[in-house]
Amino acid sequence: MTSSDKIQDMLSKYMEQKSIFVNKDALTISFKPDDLPHREEQIGQVIDVLAPALRGDRPSSLFLYGKSGTGKSVVSQYVARELEKASKKNSNDLKIIYINCKMRRVADTEYRLLAELSRQLGKDVPETGLPTNVVYKTFFETLDEENRLVLLILDEIDTLVKKIGDGILYSLIRVNEELEQSKLSIVGISNDLSFSDSLDARVKSSLSEEELIFPPYNAIQLKDILKDRSEVAFTIGAVDDSVVSKCAALAAQEHGDARKALDLLRVSGEIADRLNDMKVTEKHVDLAEDKIDVDRVIEVIKTQPKQSQAVLWSIIKLVEDDDMNVIETGDIFDMYSSVCKNSGLGCLTQRRVSDLIAELDSFGIINAKVVSKGRYGRTREVKLAISDQALRKVKEMFTNSFYFE
């Protein structure tokens, strides 16, 4: 039997296997449900603010706050879709642009955001090369040529402002004064409740004419959501009530995050599927919880540049060293220098390594706390923030890599 035959054999066995999924998409965040349980009130409020768009009036700018997985994005997109539908019926044209500012290479610089906005309006802009003021001009002109109301939804707007400041928002707000034929309205979405405090007063007052706070879901509400979705996603009887309850409870512990609840249920199903089980059990949920955590860590680390990986590897080596109780920036830099020397990697300065440590902290891979030790200086105390299981996988990944051993 050739290896191709073997693979074909495996694939045909896979095709013969019965799946407990009917429509797995229903458990992903890209799924657009017909109903959004427990968000009726918020939907009504968003509609109240945005409905003037249907009469061609510019709606007040709107700000949605709430932790991750509380339904901000899904509600705003849901209302946007409905508005678009209604505007088509009324032959009152309305253009909606949705941008997730957390997406890499979409909104991490002023240039890219403006280029992306122009692109969504149908005007192609090169990825780099043009002066920013030219991209500005292109966007304004394209926007004005639209000759209609444009509703711009900026999801995770706090990451945008962290990266490039609030100047761009000021320009976007002011754009209405320069437009002759079109109108622009902004909906901002943020996970960070204190976000608006960091804004310039003028931006703050114009951007948050209307504000809405999305409360977290509780376990009972999460259970309702999961139940609805699992009925679409799974074959009848594949998921017990207890499994849904467990996923809901675990996600409720994590500030009522519906995304986490859906992930848990989906991965539990995938695990059951792979084990050829025709029913999802609580055991699968436990396995799913571990898997999600490990996958997240590995994914983050894999996408880091070599230098950042070398810093993390240095930290892991120090943690493994029994003599080290507390790991500090200086220790990490020394270890990092020797890792670089052994691996032939170019050695960065301590200043840069300090930034890489801060980055690893922001990814949740390590915990870095700035402490002062009196006359022995100021430093960061660093601990690993990943589970033993994830650590094992990470070590495996590093020792198998070309660079580190």
Next chain:
DNA sequence: AGTCCACAGGAAGGGCAGGCGA
């Protein structure tokens, strides 16, 4: 009260790659 440590972290700018228009 003053000193001093070991950094944190801000600011400025260099060098590079990718891309544009002339």
Next chain:
DNA sequence: TCGCCTGCCCTTCCTGTGGACT
């Protein structure tokens, strides 16, 4: 092809800092 512009990664230089020590 050249000059210019951008983002990105990095270095260099610098000021700031909390609290143990003197």
